[in-house]
Amino acid sequence: MKRHILIMTLLVSIPLSFSHAGSTVVNDLLKDYATQGAGTVDAEQGKQMWQKVFNKNGERSCASCHTKDLTQNGKHIKTNRDIKPMSTSVNPERLTDGKKVNKWFKRNCKWTFGRECTAQEKANFLVFIEKSSKL
Numbered sequence: 001m002k003r004h005i006l007i008m009t010l011l012v013s014i015p016l017s018f019s020h021a022g023s024t025v026v027n028d029l030l031k032d033y034a035t036q037g038a039g040t041v042d043a044e045q046g047k048q049m050w051q052k053v054f055n056k057n058g059e060r061s062c063a064s065c066h067t068k069d070l071t072q073n074g075k076h077i078k079t080n081r082d083i084k085p086m087s088t089s090v091n092p093e094r095l096t097d098g099k100k101v102n103k104w105f106k107r108n109c110k111w112t113f114g115r116e117c118t119a120q121e122k123a124n125f126l127v128f129i130e131k132s133s134k135l
């Protein structure tokens with residue numbers, strides 16, 4: 001009986017550890033950002049930066065397209081196209097491809113802030129998005 005329980009536990013825990021593939025991508029990205037100068041990551045800072053409105057080219061923020069609630073659909077303010085939620089809890093495809101994340105950080109930071117994000121800002125955004133996924 002004991003052995004049976006052990007096998008059951010193994011069978012259940014192995015697939016669970018694989019289903020966290022997304023977090024591995026995030027951990028790798030966070031390591032990259034640390035080597036690029038990011039210090040302690042701060043989800044609250046990420047949240048504030050997400051909502052902060054920049055006025056250089058009209059009112060722009062990350063929330064303009066992605067909204068403040070990351071579990072909801074967003075809408076591209078220029079093309080009006082729907083954008084799927086950022087939270088991995090409702091959209092498991094998010095944060096599963098490091099190249100994609102970096103590509104969009106680059107494009108979206110330039111569009112929103114008029115400059116690229118720092119490694120620190122990117123790290124903060126990542127933990128903020130991850131945190132919003134656990135609510």
Ligand code: HEC
Pocket residue numbers: 050060061062063064065066076077078083084093094095096097100101104105108109111112113125
């Ligand atoms: C003008 C609209 C717009 C703004 C503003 C915007 N984004 Fe995006 N973002 C998009 C679109 C479009 C995509 C790609 C389509 C998709 O993945 O649904 C995307 C994708 C992303 C992704 C990829 C996530 C993944 O794993 O799929 C990240 C990360 C991201 N945005 C972060 C940000 C951050 C941080 C800001 C603020 C600096 C921001 N975005 C501002 C439109 C926007």
